Amino acid sequence: MKKIILCAYITLAAAVACTPKASPSSTDAVIPEAASVSSDQATIDAGHTIFTTKCTKCHGAKDKAVASKSYEDLRPVLASMSKKAKLSKEEIQQVSAYVYANAKK
Numbered sequence: 108m109k110k111i112i113l114c115a116y117i118t119l120a121a122a123v124a125c126t127p128k129a130s131p132s133s134t135d136a137v138i139p140e141a142a143s144v145s146s147d148q149a150t151i152d153a154g155h156t157i158f159t160t161k162c163t164k165c166h167g168a169k170d171k172a173v174a175s176k177s178y179e180d181l182r183p184v185l186a187s188m189s190k191k192a193k194l195s196k197e198e199i200q201q202v203s204a205y206v207y208a209n210a211k212k
């Protein structure tokens with residue numbers, strides 16, 4: 108009986124802990140909107156370096172996925188991927204600049 112209660116508790120705790128991550132408002136807080144993305148070439152280049160190093164720990168460079176989607180569609184992806192790659196705020200600005208420059212227009 109104790110085990111069942113413990114299992115239920117763990118399941119509930121996991122559900123609560125995981126829910127807020129997917130909310131759209133967290134995307135807005137983390138990933139810059141199209142209008143505020145840097146178009147500075149040095150920032151874009153720095154973003155490219157992150158894209159081909161820190162973003163390739165789990166998969167190859169996602170150039171095709173980026174080129175086939177609009178920046179708006181990619182923002183939620185970037186929000187979760189930036190967390191996965193543990194990027195700093197500055198790195199997020201840089202990688203966003205690179206993705207914006209290469210996303211479908």
Ligand code: HEC
Nearest residue numbers: 161162163164165166169172173184188189191192194202
């Ligand atoms: C901890 C592992 C991990 C890291 C680090 C990571 N990703 Fe991903 N990424 C995934 C997984 C898992 C998927 C889904 C499976 C796939 O498409 O390979 C994915 C998918 C994607 C996709 C395709 C989404 C789609 O809709 O087709 C893009 C684009 C992407 N990642 C970009 C990035 C970028 C940019 C970074 C760096 C900021 C990054 N990823 C870092 C694990 C990771």
